[in-house]
Amino acid sequence: MSGRHLVTGCAGFVGSTIVDRLLRDGHDVIGIDDFSTGREEFLSAALDNRRFELIRGDLLDPAVSDEAAEGVETVFHMAANADVRFGTEHPTRDFEQNARVTLNVLEAMRRRGVGRIAFASTGSMYGETKIIPTPEDAPLPIQTSLYGASKMAAESFIEAYSEGFGIQSFVFRFVSLLGERYTHGHVVDFFRQLQEHPERLHVLGDGKQRKSYLYIFDCVEAMMHAMAASAERVNIYNLGTDEYCEVNDSIAWICEALGLRPAITYSGGRQGWIGDNPFIFLDTARIRATGWRPTLSIRQAVERTVRYLRESSGA
């Protein structure tokens, strides 16, 4: 892989890490972000690099990706509404930001003759599957969140565009990611609660939800590794570690890292919110078969995240 690549959501957690990686490897990178959740500071190194070009724009406007896709070899489509929890409070947002925007990106690729896409999907699209650890070819799931539904929709159109227009596709189903530039999710929720009142912590659900996490640099390395290895038209990979933890485990690690012993209260129930999946654990045999291995455990990734949050908050 060399040449010019497009990263959507380039100022986000995953997108900005990919931008830095591609620039480090000597590629030309064009990035798009609307800065609705992306942060300019994540692009501070990239913006100093003459190989990087930034487009401020909204991918709901088809012209934005159409212009950016000119002369591009690979699109890393990372732009998304990544908020799973509040889906039902704005019911059409996931459809627009994740499904509609992906179609716009695919259309731009088709018109501009871009040959390859990497897509940030999610383990949430397996819903409450009974097969755990969950392989890529799990039984057709029932979607339990608008976020999962929107990623399933996007994946489906990516596959159809691969079949219909010869685009090579890489669909990566992430567990929750942790590490530097992590900006939303339960670790930051807990961190902020403890900054405000170090003596108490309120947890959604019963704390026994079992979740998987992957360190951001391990995630990006897995993507690059898989893309370098495959000549298949459609490639689907779960990305995660081969372990999971309870929410209570991560609370213990966070508290230890912060040197705190808060009183913990629980909202109760097996789900933290409607559509919360009480057990996410992906079978990662397929990506491991390419030779990739994660470098950090979940605990180490949580600790790195806490360190990052402390440093970036000036605490």
Add this chain to the structure above:
Amino acid sequence: MSGRHLVTGCAGFVGSTIVDRLLRDGHDVIGIDDFSTGREEFLSAALDNRRFELIRGDLLDPAVSDEAAEGVETVFHMAANADVRFGTEHPTRDFEQNARVTLNVLEAMRRRGVGRIAFASTGSMYGETKIIPTPEDAPLPIQTSLYGASKMAAESFIEAYSEGFGIQSFVFRFVSLLGERYTHGHVVDFFRQLQEHPERLHVLGDGKQRKSYLYIFDCVEAMMHAMAASAERVNIYNLGTDEYCEVNDSIAWICEALGLRPAITYSGGRQGWIGDNPFIFLDTARIRATGWRPTLSIRQAVERTVRYLRESSGA
């Protein structure tokens, strides 16, 4: 089931058959169609019934379904771009007509408090699955057509709305349907060719594609049967017969019904077109477990279709 029901795509093949069935059973029916492919003649009986109300409108306009959903108990969402074959010639049509429109219908249901949806999905969403006959919980498929992708997207949002907003959903994955009011597909293609030049017939693919079909009245009966029986929130059913045939078989039946012996030529290849699925055969154990049985074989359904096409073409 009694009361007021909304049928989208009410002037189509399936929609108009549902309208007639609901009216026959004494329900009030409100129908929406934009008549892009629907035919006014299919509503001739309904339009004479004071219990039927017709809205001419485009479901891409959210106001159309929003107004129609007021006071409705069940939405039969049958409106769709049902053309599988020419998907790549108008790449965004399936997304708009099938995914976007379904979201609009779901939003109307959420806002108006409509409690139940029946949705016309498709066996095409199984792509080129290796599990044949294919059960409802087959391994996650790779989408091979924009049509299949759009139905997968619509199903996913229906499930998420069921989980998020308590709507009961019935997703029916049809094989190809045949019978009275059949307007597009290979039987009508062959029929028209033979009307034009009875001595020859050109077939896309090698004629050995294996396909399943279901008679339209058996299909609608299966839907009503499943909906009367279930209290589950999300219900997914394959609808088909427990047999399949080769395209060559249906050609033989059509020619016999018409008393013709044309010379047959083939375009060749295992697919008739990009995204054509060379073998569709659904496992229908789940719908059969409700007690439903089809009344016509595939051959009988083909023969009824030819009879209908002859009568409606005045041949």
